[in-house]
Amino acid sequence: MTQGKLWPSPSTTPAETTATHRWIGVASADHVAIGRAQGFMQVCHDKGSPLRRIKPGRAVISYSPA
Numbered sequence: 421m422t423q424g425k426l427w428p429s430p431s432t433t434p435a436e437t438t439a440t441h442r443w444i445g446v447a448s449a450d451h452v453a454i455g456r457a458q459g460f461m462q463v464c465h466d467k468g469s470p471l472r473r474i475k476p477g478r479a480v481i482s483y484s485p486a
Contacts, residue, residue, distance in 0.1 A: 449484040
């Protein structure tokens with residue numbers, strides 16, 4: 421699985437930077453590991469509407485509190 425770009429590159433224009441959306445998904449470490457291995461996210465307790473707001477090309481960071 422390839423990882424997407426998390427932050428704009430140094431050549432990114434200010435307009436592109438302000439238009440960039442970043443998302444943080446909070447899930448258990450097991451769910452993050454399974455999702456990364458299989459190419460999907462396990463967040464929102466089966467609620468689809470928050471996930472539908474994530475558009476292609478947006479950065480998503482998975483966080484797993486210990």
